Amino acid sequence: MKALYLNVCPNCGRGEEDQRLLKGLPCPVCFPYEVEPCSLPEKLQKLRKHCHFREKVKEFERFFEERFGSKPWNLQVYWAKRLILGRSFSILAPTGIGKTTFGAVAALFLGGRTYIMLPTSILVVQVERLLKRLGARNVVAYHADLSSREKKEAKERIAKGDFKILVATSMFLSKNFSLLEGKTFDFIFVDDVDSLLKKAKNVDKVLMLLGFTREEIDEALKAVEKPGQPVKVKRKRRGLLVVSSATAKPKTKRVKLFRYLLGFEVGMPIGGIRNVEDVAVFPAEENVVEAAVSLVKRFGGGALVFIPSDMGREKIGEVVEALRKAGVEAESYEKLDEKLIEKFTKGEIQALVGISSAKNPLARGLDLPQTIRYAVFAGVPKNRILLDFSSMTIPQCFAVMIAVKAFLEPNQANRYLWELKRYLTVDPEKNEKARLLLEEVRRFLAEALMKPEVLKRIEESPNLWLDRTPEGFALLIADAAGYLQASGRTSRLFAGGISRGASFLVVDNVKAFNDLKRRLSWFLDEAEFKPVEKVDLNRLFEEIDRDRRKIGELRAGRITEEEKSLVKPIMVVVESPNKARTIAGFFGRPARRKVGNLTVYEVNAENLVINIVATGGHIFDLTVGRGFHGVEVNEYVVPIFETIKKCVKCGEQFTGEPTCPRCKSEEFLDKLSVVEALRELAKEVEEVVLATDPDTEGEKIAYDVASMLKAFNDRIVRAEFHEVTRRAFTEALKATRNLDIHLVEGQTVRRVADRWVGFELSQHLWKIFGSRRLSAGRVQTPVLGWVIERTEEAKKKQGLLTVQADGFKVKLTIPDAEKAKELYETLEKVRVEGGEEWVETVNPPPPLSTDALIREASRIFGFDANLTMQLAQDLFESGVITYHRTDSIRVSTAGMSVAHRYMAENGMEELYKPRKWSEAGAHECIRPTRPVDVEQLRLMLYTGALRGRLTGKHLRLYDLIFKRFMASQAQEAEVKKRRFKVKVGDFEEVKEFTVEVLKEGFYRFIPVKVETLPEGEFEVSSKDLKLIPSKPYFTQGSLVEQMKERGIGRPSTYAVTVSRLLEHRYLVERKKFLFPTSLGIKVYSYLSQRFGSLVSEEFTRKLEEVMDRVERGEIDYNEHLLRLHQELKELLEANV
Known part of the structure; x- marks a missing residue:
């Protein structure tokens, strides 16, 4: 393939061919020969800065190796790159990587004034020793172990500014800011951001030490309170800030000042990642406590024991006592206690006991990956809510309604749940709307749940436990969030991946256990408890202890050079910002930052640090005004691509024009800024993964991005996934491939053919009809003809x-x-x-493909094609359905598993009959990604298990997709x-x-x-x-169905074709039926008479077949385009 990209030479900004770009070379005007650009400094322009950056990175690596006698970690080089590029950031890294070491080395390498801020005096002493061992001079360290005289001398030096590097705690910043005020630092390294954020004003103090004024900070605070407000900051050199990630959600809004003034947010790498064997234990003769004690006695130290909330805190003492009687050293852990943690870490205490609630310190605040081996739950984590409708709180009403929703009037329940969700953290005593809502919901629940027939159904439910107590009825509700949080303590991210952990759930209530499994399926792709007798426990604990040894070796610094390369920083490029956000959410709370105009999400995933960024769709399109409608035709056909501009005023997208062709505005956004931001990001990482959509358009976008980035990163691969789930995403990263040039060529043929036919026909229309708003296309014109023909037939x-x-x-x-x-x-x-x-x-009918989805949504709901595709796009990006642009009805084994799990879990296993439906193609049908029906999906939205703004229309479309797919995998009727x-x-x-x-x-x-x-x-x-x-008028759905049957258009163009015909007013829609306008009839009449063969159905169908063959690599795309150009030329000359 040959293509020319305008204004993208990485050195001078001229146009450049794709083949040179893919070799990482500047244009031939800059570099006539194919040589390494940095080897010819006299030729360097824009690349001079990049070559200097590369040299500085090598300098850091040499600097590190000279002082430690070994190479730095991959991640340490990654962080150094960001500092060299002048970026402040939040470190997201697993344990044992050497964050503190990096802070010390960076201070020496950068050479400016530095403040290394640590959480404890012990660490201050350790870092001071490290700095001196590395040859640092003029270091001041302030800590609790200094004598009074030493403290006084240290403060005097700090006040005078007589130091190069200050090492102190964040507490020192709070108490002694007056000594630092007025001084500016070139680099501040915060080793424990949680300690820093204990005092909200510490954020302001750090920013002032970096050179921001009080006025600038106050200006940014206004933007924190009212997002969207611009922040004015004077352009001057600031110091750099590096902070470690938070382990708890920051309580102060001031942490957002980092976003507005330094371009990054603090991440929180917890939540989504676990490598836990979930084991169910059904005690035979023992009671729950005895069974739990037996497990701890058998497997030894590093145990966390959790008591369900409904048993009460007094049960903790009973369990501790039972463990001690069995010879297990155990303690209650109800609040943070450093001495207790130290004893547990040393093995002097074998088990800590607490409540299995996400709010409990044992479940929430304990991060000891080397020590904690397994968890034991003495009963299913659950909450007990007394159904006292006169005193229930908003959160209690919400929890009860989620649990019993199946027994309530659905429309009313859904309305109340949405409203309750808005007021979960609001005090009804201080908010009138919340108070009135609470009273209304209490009445609704009292009336609905106290009916004898409803109470009987609840009691018969397999996953709801209703207690009849002297105080009244009480409902037991499984606590999935508490279980995940507590069991997650046993499996943590480290440099070798995710440590193995085990969670033993001693079942005290089968209904609560069923409820827990149901709720866990909302949070996890695959939630499965294995019976204890089916688990190889010896092997499991061998894996657990192997990982703890690795973590210990990492922390002690006993690592090989190979192990330093285990964790790799990469950049993943997707198309949609929503998809980027969804993927980032799989791995905890991402660190978010801005590079140029792009938002970057940084997350940890096993042995990767992933930067996820979105292009916002296509970056390039064919230019205008050069060649034959943006394509040079000689011996080779060379498409000329230019970055897309988008008008700020009217939203028009265009290329090749200095102003908007529609409204003449000079204000527009140029996607050249996306190219520049991606290039900046590519410098930081080891590898670029192009994860654009799994179709030919996605392949072309990936090719464009690869061409732009090769000069800045030569390790670029393609990843493809058909559903936005954590499993599919991580599997795609393990199975990357090279770009498929045939798919790129196929998409290029499609785009060039559309441009040639469309532009030529459109220009004729402009001359004849005197309006530049008219257009014609190789697909939309024959489709317009069908509607006109059908309207005539319908007159009978x-x-x-x-x-x-x-x-x-x-x-x-x-x-x-x-x-x-x-x-x-x-x-x-x-x-x-x-x-x-x-x-x-x-x-049963087959599962849905794109055309069938559009047809059925039109028939059942009256949705137009564009709406259906937008709703499907949102569902895909939310991770609940597979890719929605597909001609295939094939069902994968993963799809069959989804159907089987749903039917088995809902008492319908006898209905299951798996079917592939089709053998051909890599693509799949449109199907749900989880065994979750629409009502469960609603509950996931209410509880926050699924994040996204899905409306009632989204849910109706999901229900259609779900039921059609389940039917396709069910028995015949x-x-x-x-x-x-x-x-x-x-x-x-x-x-x-x-x-x-x-x-x-x-x-x-x-x-x-x-x-x-x-x-x-x-x-x-x-x-x-x-x-x-006698023949029905076309609807949008039936028109798309006709396009599929007659071989015109593709899943990605079905909806676009119909919407363009409506936009140009060639068609109108009345009562969901399509009718041609007088303009549409005149335009079609003119085109069919003058250019009949060009706008014929046969021409378009054959062209589609040729494109498919190009995609499969069966024919040469250049030869085909030359032939198409010749045909067009002859046809147009004959019609001049």
């Missing part, structure tokens, strides 16, 4: 006669409209004669059918009805209408006649 009418008699209603279709009128006038009686009856096996002959006057019609369902099968998901007719002659009680088209 037929009669739809509706007859009602003796409790039944029947509709008859009469082909002759005049005959229908006659029958209507004379109709008095209707006769029904019963006919043949038979049993029929009915196969068996029905009894019967024919009836209906006579009115001298007209008769045979009707066929399903009169009985003998075997439900897939009808469980897509119910069938069961109906019959009485036999005999009946007086007509009412009648109605409508004259309807």
Whole structure:
């Protein structure tokens, strides 16, 4: 392939061919020969800065190796790169990487005034020794172990500024800021941001030490309070700030000042990552406590023991005592206690006991990856809520309503849940709206739940436990968040991946256990408890202890050079900002920063530090004004690409123009800024992973990005995933590939053909009709012709006669409209004669492809094609359905597993019958990614297990996709059918009805209408006649269906084609039907007469077939484009 990209030479900014760009070379004007750019400094322009950066990185590596005798970690080099580039940032890194060592080395390497801020005096002493060992001079260290005289001398030196490096605690900053005020630091390294943020004003103090004024900080605070407000900061050199990630959510809003003034946010790398074996223990004769004690006695130290909230805190003492009697050293852990932690770490205490709640310090605040080996739950984590409707709080009402939603009126329950969610943290005593809502919900719940039949259904439920107590009814609700938080203490991120952990759940209540499993499935892709007897416990603990030894070796610095390369920083490029946000959320709370205009999400994932960034769709399009409509045609066809501009005022996207072609505005956003930001990011990382959408458009975007970045990073790979789930994403990162040039060429042929045909035909329309708003295209023109033809056919009418008699209603279709009128006038009686009856096996329909989704959403909901595709895009990016632009109905083994799990978990396993539906293609059908129906999806949204702004329309579309897919994997149905002959006057019609369902099968998901007719002659009680088209008008759905059947267009263009016809006012939509306008008829008439072969269905279909062959590598794309150009030229010359 040959292509020219304008204004992107990494050295001078001229245009450059893709082949040179992909070799990492500047344009031939800058460098006539293919040589390493940095080897010719006299030729350097923009690349001079990049070459200097590369040299500084090598200098850091040499600097590090000279002082330590070994190479730095990959991540330490990554952090150094960001400092060399002048960026402040938050460190997201697993334990044992050497963050503190990096801070010390960076202070020496940068050479300016530095403040290394540490959480404890012990660390201050250690870092001071390290700095002196590395040859640092003029270091002041302030800590608790100094004598009074030494403290006084240290403070005097600090006050005078007589130091190069200050090493002190964050507490020192709080208490002695007056000594530092007025001084500026070139570099501040905060080793424990949690300690810093204990005092909110510490944020201001750090910013002032970096050179920001009080006025600038106050200005930024206004933006924190009112997001969107611009922050004005004087352009001057500031110091650099590096902070470690938070382990708890910062309580102060002031932490957001880092975003507004330094361009980054503090991350919190917890939550989504776990490598825990979940084991279920069903005690036979022992009680729950005895079973828990037996487990701890068997597996030894490093144990956390959790008591369910419903048992009460007094149970903790009982468990501690039982453990001690069994010879296990155990202590209660109800508050942070440093001495207790120290004893536990040393092995003097074998088990810590606390409540299994996300709010409990044992579950929330303990991060000891080398020490904690396993967790034991003495009972299912659960909360007990007394159904006292006069005193229930908003959070209690919310929790109860989530639990019992299946027994409530759905519309009312959904409305209350959305409203309650808004007020979960609001005090109803201080907010009138919250108070009134609480009173209303209490009444609703009291009325709904106290009905005897409802109470009976709750008691019969497999996952709800209703206690009858002297105080009234109490509901036990499983605490999934508490379980995840507590069991997650056993599995932490470290330089070798995610440490192995074990969680033993001693089941005290089977219903609560079922409820817990159900709720965990909302948070985890695969939530499974294995019975203890089916787990190889010896092997499990070998894996657990192996990882603890590795962590210990890492912390002691006993690591090989190979192990230093275990954790790799990469950049993942996707198209959509929503998708970037969803992926980042899989791995905890990401560190967010700005590079140029791009938002970057940084997360930890096993042995990777991932920077996720979105292009916002296509970056390039064909230019205008050069070659043949943006394509040079000689011996080779060379498309000329230029970055896309978007008008700020009207939203028009364009290339090749100095102003907006629609409104003439000079204000526009140029995607060249995206290229520049991606290049800056590419410098930081070891590898760039192009994870754009899994289709030809996504491949072309990936090719564009690779071309732009090769000069800045030569390790660029492609990753492809068809669903936005953590499993699919991590699997894709392990199975990267090279770019598929055939797919890129296929998409280029499509774009060039669209441009040539579209621009040529459009220019003729502008001349004839005098309007530059008109356009034509190789797909939309024949489709317009179909609508015009169908409208003509629809002029022929037929009669739809509706007859009602003796409790039944029947509709008859009469082909002759005049005959229908006659029958209507004379109709008095209707006769029904019963006919043949038979049993029929009915196969389920296949799962949905794009065209079928658009058709069904149009038929059932009246959604237009654009709306359906936008809703599907949102569902895909939220991770709940697979890729929605597909012609395939194939079902993968993963898809079959989703269906099987859902049916098994919901008492329908006998319905399951797996089907592939198709063998061909890498793509899949559109299906759910989890065994979650629409009601469960609602609960996931309410509880925060699924983040995203999904509306009622999204949920309706999801329900359609879910039910259609489940039906496709279910048993056939068996029905009894019967024919009836209906006579009115001298007209008769045979009707066929399903009169009985003998075997439900897939009808469980897509119910069938069961109906019959009485036999005999009946007086007509009412009648109605409508004259309807003999052929129905097109809807958007049926038009897309026609495009698929006739081989025109692709899943990515179906909706776009219809919307363009409507935008250009060639079609109008009335009552969901499509009609041509007079303009549409005139345009089509002109084009079909002048350029009949060019706008014919046959031409477009053959072109689509050629594109498919190019994508498969069967034909040369250049030869095809040359031939297409010649055909167009001859045709256009003949029509001049």
